Amino acid sequence: MEPTLRLIDTADWITLVLLTSIFFVVIGKSFFYNRFINFIILPFNNKYVIMYNKKDRLINWFHIFLTLFQLFNFALFIYLARRILFQLDNSAYPFIYVLILGMLALFLLVKVVLQLFNAFIFNITSTISELIFKKLTYLNYSGIVMFLANVILTYALNDSKTVIYISITLVLIINLIGWVTVIRNHQFYITSNIFYFILYLCALEIAPFVIIGSYFKD
Secondary structure, eight states: OOOOOOOHHHHHHHHHHHHHHHHHHHHHHHHOHHHHHHHHTGGGOTHHHHHHSSSSSSSOHHHHHHHHHHHHHHHHHHHHHHHHHHOOOOTTHHHHHHHHHHHHHHHHHHHHHHHHHHHHHTTOHHHHHHHHHHHHHHHHHHHHHHHHHHHHHHHTOTTOHHHHHHHHHHHHHHHHHHHHHHHHHTHHHHHHTHHHHHHHIIIIIIHHHHHHHHHHHO
C-alpha cells in the first residue's frame, strides 16, 4: 500500500467550523420550523420577507442564527478563495480565519448601525429597517451556497477556481434577486428620493466592498 497524504491539521479545524455553522441552522429549524421552510424557498417565492418583515425583523433568534451561519461560511470561503486565487500564505491559518471572521462581523455590525443611525436622523427608521431585513435575508440565504462551496473545496476539489467562480456567481444572482425585490417593492419611495438612494449605494453598499476587495488582494 502506498501512503496517502492527508491534510489533517487543516481539515480538522475547517470541519469544526462547518459543523458549528450547520449547528446554527439545525437550531433555527428545530425552533422555527415554519419560518425555516419559507426561508428555504426564498429565491423562488418572497413569502418569507412578506410574512416576517414587520415584527421582530432584525432582533429575532432565527434571523440571528442564520446570520451567524452566513458569517462563518463567508469567512471560510474568503479564507479558501484567498489561498486558491492569490496563492497567499496561510501558514497561520487558524488566526487568519478568525481575523477574517472578526472583520466580517465588525463590518456587518458597523454597516447596520450606520444605516439605522441615518434612518433615525432622517426619521425613516421603519423603512430602512425593512430594507436591512430584506437584504440580510438574501445574504443569509447566500450562506447556503458558501457552505456547499466550502465543503467541496475542503473535501473534494481543493484547488478548484471553477467552484469559486460558480459560487460567487450564484451569490451575486441570489442577492441581485433580493435587490430587485427591494427596489420593486419600494420604487415609489426610491424615485422620490433618488439622489439619497444613489448616495446610499455609493457610500454604504459599493465603497465598503471595494475597500475589502483591495485589502485581500494585498
